[in-house]
Amino acid sequence: MEMRFCLSVSAPTGGRSRLAAACLPLLLAAGACAPAPEAPQSGIAISNVTVIDALSGERPGQTVLIEGDRIQLVGPSDEIFFGVTEQIDGTGKFLIPGLWDMHVHLTFDERFTPTMPEMFIRYGITSVRDTGGLMAKVAPVVERMRAQGAIAPRVFFSGPLLDGVPVVYDGIDAPEIGVPTLDALAARARVTELKAQGVDFIKIYEMVNPEVFAALVEAAAAHDLPIAAHVPLSMRASTAGPHVNSMEHLRNVELDCAGNAETLLQTRLEELAARRDSSGMMLRTALHNLQRMNAVAALDEERCAGVLATLRNTIQVPTARLNALSMFPVFQRNDWAAAVAGIPQALREQWSGPSPSGIPAAVQRDTSYAQYTLDMIARMHEAGVPIGAGTDTPIALAIPGYSLHSELEVLVAAGLTPLEALGAATVQPAKFFSLEDEMGAIAPGMRADLVLLDANPLADIANTRTINRVIARGRLMPVH
Numbered sequence: 001m002e003m004r005f006c007l008s009v010s011a012p013t014g015g016r017s018r019l020a021a022a023c024l025p026l027l028l029a030a031g032a033c034a035p036a037p038e039a040p041q042s043g044i045a046i047s048n049v050t051v052i053d054a055l056s057g058e059r060p061g062q063t064v065l066i067e068g069d070r071i072q073l074v075g076p077s078d079e080i081f082f083g084v085t086e087q088i089d090g091t092g093k094f095l096i097p098g099l100w101d102m103h104v105h106l107t108f109d110e111r112f113t114p115t116m117p118e119m120f121i122r123y124g125i126t127s128v129r130d131t132g133g134l135m136a137k138v139a140p141v142v143e144r145m146r147a148q149g150a151i152a153p154r155v156f157f158s159g160p161l162l163d164g165v166p167v168v169y170d171g172i173d174a175p176e177i178g179v180p181t182l183d184a185l186a187a188r189a190r191v192t193e194l195k196a197q198g199v200d201f202i203k204i205y206e207m208v209n210p211e212v213f214a215a216l217v218e219a220a221a222a223h224d225l226p227i228a229a230h231v232p233l234s235m236r237a238s239t240a241g242p243h244v245n246s247m248e249h250l251r252n253v254e255l256d257c258a259g260n261a262e263t264l265l266q267t268r269l270e271e272l273a274a275r276r277d278s279s280g281m282m283l284r285t286a287l288h289n290l291q292r293m294n295a296v297a298a299l300d301e302e303r304c305a306g307v308l309a310t311l312r313n314t315i316q317v318p319t320a321r322l323n324a325l326s327m328f329p330v331f332q333r334n335d336w337a338a339a340v341a342g343i344p345q346a347l348r349e350q351w352s353g354p355s356p357s358g359i360p361a362a363v364q365r366d367t368s369y370a371q372y373t374l375d376m377i378a379r380m381h382e383a384g385v386p387i388g389a390g391t392d393t394p395i396a397l398a399i400p401g402y403s404l405h406s407e408l409e410v411l412v413a414a415g416l417t418p419l420e421a422l423g424a425a426t427v428q429p430a431k432f433f434s435l436e437d438e439m440g441a442i443a444p445g446m447r448a449d450l451v452l453l454d455a456n457p458l459a460d461i462a463n464t465r466t467i468n469r470v471i472a473r474g475r476l477m478p479v480h
């Protein structure tokens with residue numbers, strides 16, 4: 001089936017001739033300008049809508065034509081005529097590119113797994129990056145999500161956390177999503193194996209040593225795989241960061257920014273060497289408890305500026321809503337109860353009430369790390385370090401989909417404009433996968449992932465929650 005459309009060519013203006021040039025091949029392909037009424041119709045048109053994307057800003061009065069999984073044409077509504085199967089009146093509405101959640105774990109809590117894809121879609125999340133899960137568990141989920149007709153976002157996955165020894169997520173003290181990497185040889189073999197299993201990127205975790213880290217980086221480059229990483233505990237942000245494509249949670253940035261970074265790192269290396277047979281989760285947590293807030297308190301402006309200057313090509317995924325949960329207690333929001341009603345029954349009770357999921361009141365009251373997170377995001381943003389939007393769903397009360405909107409709000413609270421926050425959930429993730437020619441903007445040739453909103457997200461970023469329609473992989477999704 002072929003969508004037919006034509007473009008008015010009277011009284012050309014600069015904008016119009018650019019548009020005409022952009023769609024000329026399509027006009028030729030269509031063969032005729034006026035729709036032939038007897039021919040079968042396909043495609044989707046959203047007319048008279050305000051188009052918003054992080055690259056071009058706000059464009060009112062537009063018509064967007066979609067055929068299959070591609071945007072065919074974007075232009076002023078009074079100049080575009082079309083015949084399509086599905087026509088959506090966008091009057092008074094706002095169209096943004098489909099949102100990404102750059103940090104999710106589809107198999108972290110298997111009570112969530114079956115419903116997660118549909119929940120993402122309901123909240124306008126049309127792409128997710130699964131940042132850690134065992135292949136045996138995550139691969140079948142990915143396969144189901146990618147099946148024809150699935151109500152699911154696009155999914156990009158890393159397989160397991162590539163950890164060192166001991167493993168933090170070892171299946172004993174925490175869900176098993178990590179694997180040990182003993183040495184450089186094992187690192188290379190593991191990346192080769194993961195590539196053969198179809199991963200889209202790799203995830204480097206906190207216990208790897210510098211030798212293993214270097215081997216993983218080299219192997220990933222050889223296999224053309226981007227890298228998401230926690231800065232390893234034995235390394236600095238400024239030495240590990242420039243070799244990876246994204247860094248998660250702002251983890252360990254505080255150490256490198258501290259005036260006493262040398263001493264802190266020395267202590268850390270001694271502890272890591274002395275406690276190799278302890279539990280990975282306990283060791284990691286003990287080191288964070290020992291050093292994190294000390295490092296935050298010892299932040300050295302000049303030193304930190306030098307660290308951030310090394311990170312201008314490394315997307316920071318701060319998972320701000322997670323780090324700043326004490327300052328933005330999501331469970332106190334007016335729409336929390338309604339959102340919890342949509343999660344699997346087994347979790348509903350745990351996630352309700354004044355202290356959901358056992359988050360102690362004391363933790364809720366201490367906002368020092370939350371404040372540090374907001375300050376560091378602002379600092380990075382000013383230094384030209386790219387920021388990406390991710391949530392760590394479903395960890396720490398992250399309702400799939402819903403939590404991405406909280407993330408956008410915290411990014412704006414940290415100093416991003418609403419348009420920049422949209423960029424963090426659209427342009428930056430596309431760049432991570434070198435897909436910026438296909439995703440992240442509303443323009444001809446782009447993938448057809450779109451969210452129609454009832455209210456303007458540039459007036460208030462919370463308006464990304466006013467979801468009217470979701471188009472994912474070129475299909476209108478059920479969202480209500």
Ligand SMILES: [Zn+2]
Binds near residue numbers: 104105131132392
């Ligand atoms: Zn995570």
